[in-house]
Amino acid sequence: MANLTNAPLVIGVTGLNATENPGPGLAVIRALREAFPQVRIIGLAYESLEPGIYMHNLVDKTYQIPYPSAGSVALSQRLQAIQAKEHMDLIIPNFDAELYNFIKIKAELQIIGIRLILPTHQQLAACSKPNLAAFGRLHQLNVPKSLSIFNADELHNAADELNFPLVIKGKFYEAEIAHTASQAQNAFYRLSAKWGTPIIVQQFIKGTEINVAGLADGKGNALSVVPMRKLYITDKGKAWAGITIADDKLLTIAHRFAAASKWSGGFELELMQDKAGELFIMEINPRFPAWIYLTAAAGQNQPAALVKMALGETVEPLTEYQVGKMFIRYALDHVTDVSEFQQFSAFGEL
């Protein structure tokens, strides 16, 4: 078994798409490199224009992997081929849409030496967008009313029940606020064409957006919880700047979530605090968020703690973090040569 003191760790990471709607991969890698300077990072990418593929200061080698729609067998076969060359100790998946397949092949990967810290299929489903309202009701967590619909005709009833404005959400990603029936219908068609059905229609809550990044041990304990207030939000609703804050209510919600779900691995709670100070769970993301490096900068390196969990080390709960630690995201034109693009596009590795 690899450990932190002798053989260099080899860690596979997905989510290298550091775009305007960034995947968490590069932030995870940055946190890992800070904790384990000798680590070898194997990027696992779906598309040849994921910027992380070409960022050799962060990613040592990248392999293309099949889209989630290709199924778990295709993923397993590809990872076995990669493992024969790379001997990865673990993989940290960072996309919602790929988790189902990774959970399915977790045991197979374990046999060839790849560890994964992931929730179960049941846990993943229970916290998914379509089931979030039921999850909230079951565990007395404050979740806005929502309905899952499969047909645009159902929007009318949803609007009657929840009133405009409505939040129309894709099954995996993206959400739009609809103030009228036609806006709701357009959003339904746009999001269902992109992500499939069901579409989630959620009650709109006006307030301040706060996110909580967490790591849970699968036994009902949150080992790390770091809340962040969004300071600048993009038109896709993503935090472009944020700051760590201290509020016991936020920590309590995260601990209650970990206890109720018995979650294993990284997670993010997207919360909304209304004018009266009431907190609503808007979404539960089953992975680390794209701003996860802030947890490391604030003193709780969640990706590093996850690695230690995967390696079987005892991870004591992290309780202290720096309040007022800020991140401000920026865009940078990374320059590479067409030969690199060609290499990855043609051979699926770089």
Added chain:
Amino acid sequence: MKLKANIATSDNGFIFNPATGDSYTSNTIAAFILALMKAGKADADIKLELLDTYDVEATALERDWEDWLLQLKDANLLEAK
């Protein structure tokens, strides 16, 4: 009125509420008053210091004081009574 205990203020007038992430900048006089409030001085004592330090009438100060408290309350920086 008392500032919330967790509110951070700096000499240059920067105010940070760690519970919400809100931050504000204030002018020299506001920074002066905040420092006195942070030190736990009573409203009456702060007003006396202001009258001593600045060229201001007591009636004008009283009016401005009420406005000041409203701003602090609106910014969620005051302890609940």
